[in-house]
Amino acid sequence: MSASATPLAVEYVRILPELVLSIFGMAVMVLDPLIDERRNQRTLGNIALLGSLAAIIATLYQSQYPGPGFWNMVNVDAFSVFFHFLVTTVTAIVILTSYDYMEVQQIRAGEYYGLILFGAVGMCLMSSAVELVLIFIALEISSISTYILAGFRRRAAISSEASLKYFLLGSFATAFFLYGVALMFGATGSTSISVISQVLRSGQIPVLAYAGIALMFVGLGFKVAAAPFHIWTPDVYEGAPSPVVGFMSTAPKAAVFAVLLRIMFEANAPGRLWLIWVTAALSMTLGNIGALVQDNVKRLLAYSSIAHAGYLLVAFAALPSGGIPAAMFYTASYAAMNVGAFAVVSHFASAGERYVTLEDYSGLGRRSPLLAATLTIFLLSLIGIPITGGFFAKFYVFSAALQANLVGLVIIGVLNSAIGAYYYLRIIVMMYMREPREEAPVPAAPIGLRAALTLTVFATIYLGILPGGVLEYASRSAAELMRQ
Amino acid sequence: MVPITTLHYLVVAAALFVLGVIGVLTRRNVVIVLMSIELILNAVNLNLVAFSRLYGLHGQIFAIFVITDAAAEAAVGLGILIAFFRNKETVNVDEVDLLKW
Numbered sequence: 001m002s003a004s005a006t007p008l009a010v011e012y013v014r015i016l017p018e019l020v021l022s023i024f025g026m027a028v029m030v031l032d033p034l035i036d037e038r039r040n041q042r043t044l045g046n047i048a049l050l051g052s053l054a055a056i057i058a059t060l061y062q063s064q065y066p067g068p069g070f071w072n073m074v075n076v077d078a079f080s081v082f083f084h085f086l087v088t089t090v091t092a093i094v095i096l097t098s099y100d101y102m103e104v105q106q107i108r109a110g111e112y113y114g115l116i117l118f119g120a121v122g123m124c125l126m127s128s129a130v131e132l133v134l135i136f137i138a139l140e141i142s143s144i145s146t147y148i149l150a151g152f153r154r155r156a157a158i159s160s161e162a163s164l165k166y167f168l169l170g171s172f173a174t175a176f177f178l179y180g181v182a183l184m185f186g187a188t189g190s191t192s193i194s195v196i197s198q199v200l201r202s203g204q205i206p207v208l209a210y211a212g213i214a215l216m217f218v219g220l221g222f223k224v225a226a227a228p229f230h231i232w233t234p235d236v237y238e239g240a241p242s243p244v245v246g247f248m249s250t251a252p253k254a255a256v257f258a259v260l261l262r263i264m265f266e267a268n269a270p271g272r273l274w275l276i277w278v279t280a281a282l283s284m285t286l287g288n289i290g291a292l293v294q295d296n297v298k299r300l301l302a303y304s305s306i307a308h309a310g311y312l313l314v315a316f317a318a319l320p321s322g323g324i325p326a327a328m329f330y331t332a333s334y335a336a337m338n339v340g341a342f343a344v345v346s347h348f349a350s351a352g353e354r355y356v357t358l359e360d361y362s363g364l365g366r367r368s369p370l371l372a373a374t375l376t377i378f379l380l381s382l383i384g385i386p387i388t389g390g391f392f393a394k395f396y397v398f399s400a401a402l403q404a405n406l407v408g409l410v411i412i413g414v415l416n417s418a419i420g421a422y423y424y425l426r427i428i429v430m431m432y433m434r435e436p437r438e439e440a441p442v443p444a445a446p447i448g449l450r451a452a453l454t455l456t457v458f459a460t461i462y463l464g465i466l467p468g469g470v471l472e473y474a475s476r477s478a479a480e481l482m483r484q
Numbered sequence: 485m486v487p488i489t490t491l492h493y494l495v496v497a498a499a500l501f502v503l504g505v506i507g508v509l510t511r512r513n514v515v516i517v518l519m520s521i522e523l524i525l526n527a528v529n530l531n532l533v534a535f536s537r538l539y540g541l542h543g544q545i546f547a548i549f550v551i552t553d554a555a556a557e558a559a560v561g562l563g564i565l566i567a568f569f570r571n572k573e574t575v576n577v578d579e580v581d582l583l584k585w
Contacts, residue, residue, distance in 0.1 A: 133545075136550075137549060140557070147561075148560060148564070151568075155571070160564065160567045160571050160572075161571075163564050163567070163568070164564050164565065164568045164580060165580065167560070167564050168508075168518075168521075171557050171561065172508055174557075175525055178525065178528045178550060179528050182532050182535070182546075183531065185532065185539070185543060185546070186494075186531065186534075186535040186538075189535075189538065
């Protein structure tokens with residue numbers, strides 16, 4: 001910890017990815033009115049892409065300078081680097097998928113790219129923050145950006161409705177989170193996670209701390225779309241622009257899970273087991289059952305994301321040594337497959353997001369074989385078929401839960417995976433075994449989308465064949481996290 | 485005369501919190517829902533400042549951050565509401581119904 005009044009140079013390195021993203025985000029905003037209207041869409045996208053790539057490099061550079069910064073507000077460790085890398089990569093991929101979507105939907109892209117970068121700042125900051133004040137601010141940076149992004153198809157009524165719903169329920173949840181933080185501050189006399197951790201581990205746990213944890217969990221549970229705080233999810237995912245859904249169903253979720261891991265494990269939250277148990281079981285069950293009856297693919301994927309939040313939460317009920325790496329691995333593989341799936345959906349949706357029902361996907365295997373094959377890989381991974389990332393993700397989570405003797409929860413999880421297979425397979429059957437409703441071929445995938453899909457398919461398969469490297473890194477960072 | 489302790493402040497804050505939650509859940513006008521959320525945030529501020537009596541300035545500084553954030557949130561929220569109003573000509577939560585609520 002630095003006692004000096006001004007931060008050291010190395011402390012700026014510890015927030016370097018955030019600085020880089022902010023600078024590029026501001027550059028996008030400033031250049032937006034200056035660049036030629038017709039060409040600016042792509043130019044701004046390129047700047048944003050450059051920004052996210054620079055942030056990835058900054059993350060790699062930062063990983064050599066671990067340690068606390070800014071009076072113990074942030075802490076760079078293997079854990080935070082992992083989530084930085086995940087968030088910045090997802091940002092880059094989402095920007096790649098947005099280029100042509102923006103043109104097809106005829107949306108002026110200026111602030112869009114700026115907001116994506118600013119949102120990424122908040123998510124990165126969330127994963128390295130070790131102070132509840134900073135966590136709250138980072139959470140708000142990321143949330144407010146996504147509220148606006150959800151309503152970016154301004155002229156479409158459903159998009160602005162999605163945005164309004166997301167905003168109202170989101171700020172309601174934030175208020176709960178804050179109330180929890182205030183009670184935690186009252187119970188322990190500090191907002192620093194390490195101090196809170198010391199107080200909570202030293203015998204008597206104040207009653208206020210239980211209330212604080214429960215309220216904070218309500219707020220964070222909302223952000224990751226865990227039942228029973230999931231009501232907003234299908235509506236918002238259906239109405240928001242598809243690339244944005246790909247973004248907000250993965251990057252902010254990963255960041256909030258990082259916060260949850262810090263609060264639940266590092267701070268050794270009291271009463272965590274039952275809180276998690278009930279939420280995980282409810283999310284898995286309600287998510288999968290809800291998805292069974294959906295005709296809209298975006299809505300279906302929304303319910304699937306609720307279910308996946310449930311599987312992920314199972315890891316939180318396990319022991320730290322097994323649970324933290326399993327949860328980290330799950331966020332990574334879920335990000336790869338979900339961003340990919342929404343990239344295909346956004347390309348196929350066409351102008352005004354017309355083609356988003358299950359019926360529209362009939363015969364896609366013939367009309368656009370490559371796109372259908374890619375989507376199939378992502379769906380198989382979401383089911384959890386071997387040789388895809390989804391398989392090992394579920395495997396590690398459930399084995400971590402078994403080590404902690406959570407047999408009941410694992411049984412619920414496995415049953416739910418079986419239910420889940422049905423609705424993912426329904427899409428695949430639609431694509432390959434139905435006659436196309438329209439003979440018109442789907443427009444060829446543009447270069448940006450192709451790059452994004454190649455990356456996500458590669459990541460999905462890689463995590464399914466060689467999960468060892470990522471898992472080992474995750475275990476190492478978990479050990480580091482628990483030592484502090 | 486009973487001296488006012490930290491507990492008294494906490495009770496007031498809890499009452500404000502409950503009022504805010506009731507407001508969000510029962511009011512139909514989006515602007516009033518927004519005001520109810522502000523009420524909850526003020527309950528948080530009251531809590532933080534009350535705890536500051538015990539633990540020093542920390543909580544008061546946090547409260548300033550919360551106030552700033554509430555302003556940012558209200559600005560964005562009203563902007564979203566205007567975008568919504570242009571499409572639907574209503575500020576009533578009951579009529580936010582294109583998507584199944």
